[in-house]
Amino acid sequence: MVALCRKVMPILVVIAAVVVLALASDDPGNDIREPDDVIPTQQQISQVHGLIDSDKDGKINLVEIMNFSDTIALATARQYCAEVLESLETESVTLERLKKDVSKMVVSSDGNALPEEEVQHRFLLADSNNDGKLDLEEMVPLFFPESNPAMLSRVAHVLLTSKDQNGDGKLTADEFLSGDGLGDQDDFAKLDRDGSGTLDAEELESLEVERNYVQEAMQDLIILADKDADGHITSAELDAKYEEISRSRAAQDFVAWADYLDPSQESDEL
Ligand SMILES: [Ca+2]
Ligand SMILES: [Ca+2]
Ligand SMILES: [Ca+2]
Ligand SMILES: [Ca+2]
Numbered sequence: 540m541v542a543l544c545r546k547v548m549p550i551l552v553v554i555a556a557v558v559v560l561a562l563a564s565d566d567p568g569n570d571i572r573e574p575d576d577v578i579p580t581q582q583q584i585s586q587v588h589g590l591i592d593s594d595k596d597g598k599i600n601l602v603e604i605m606n607f608s609d610t611i612a613l614a615t616a617r618q619y620c621a622e623v624l625e626s627l628e629t630e631s632v633t634l635e636r637l638k639k640d641v642s643k644m645v646v647s648s649d650g651n652a653l654p655e656e657e658v659q660h661r662f663l664l665a666d667s668n669n670d671g672k673l674d675l676e677e678m679v680p681l682f683f684p685e686s687n688p689a690m691l692s693r694v695a696h697v698l699l700t701s702k703d704q705n706g707d708g709k710l711t712a713d714e715f716l717s718g719d720g721l722g723d724q725d726d727f728a729k730l731d732r733d734g735s736g737t738l739d740a741e742e743l744e745s746l747e748v749e750r751n752y753v754q755e756a757m758q759d760l761i762i763l764a765d766k767d768a769d770g771h772i773t774s775a776e777l778d779a780k781y782e783e784i785s786r787s788r789a790a791q792d793f794v795a796w797a798d799y800l801d802p803s804q805e806s807d808e809l
Contacts, residue, residue: 576791578785587800588772597773605757619682620678633672685747691744692741695740698746721746730746756792764779
């Protein structure tokens with residue numbers, strides 16, 4: 540997953556607070572930190588634990604964690620769009636304005652600026668009330684495609700086209716791995732849900748869904764911390780594994796969540 544996680548993030552890279560993925564590893568115990576990573580403090584982890592625990596029973600499970608993650612991801616994307624609109628001193632953007640001032644922030648899966656034609660295509664998909672302008676809510680899918688099925692499908696389609704050397708609308712493992720590959724052989728096998736030996740656009744969509752990476756990190760976290768294996772993690776269980784957690788992918792999510800909830804609080808610099 541290493542190359543893959545990094546590759547699928549660019550659309551959201553602009554949303555600094557949402558950059559939650561560190562280098563992936565199947566072993567949550569591996570040190571995956573990079574020099575510019577910050578780690579959450581024990582206090583931050585404990586505070587976030589309390590907020591994730593929606594039924595207030597003192598422990599959190601995957602459902603509670605992902606509900607929390609979904610809420611913050613959407614709120615962060617909205618906040619980012621609000622800041623973009625505020626910086627442009629407007630409440631909505633036309634296609635012209637989008638091309639001129641915003642499109643450089645909307646990048647393709649490979650991190651490059653989108654061609655003008657593609658910007659127009661996405662504008663039309665995003666303009667759900669067809670009034671020729673994007674308001675805050677309509678802008679969100681531009682930066683957070685997984686919030687809108689049509690946008691997600693478009694992004695996956697563009698990604699597929701960029702790698703589909705023989706133009707048959709599917710990616711073989713060779714096409715998937717070629718050049719600046721989208722992942723490794725294991726990633727390919729995982730994405731090929733119907734086992735057809737090729738990926739179609741729908742199968743590629745999960746590459747673009749940031750939620751999938753968060754969920755994977757949180758599943759690893761539960762395996763790591765859930766000492767009594769009841770599927771729930773208490774704050775004490777998190778405390779007991781603090782050192783390992785701070786080196787795991789999940790640490791970056793906790794940092795992003797803590798920063799979102801309390802931007803004034805600094806995380807520990809490495
Ligand atoms: Ca709970
Ligand atoms: Ca509109
Ligand atoms: Ca192909
Ligand atoms: Ca397939």
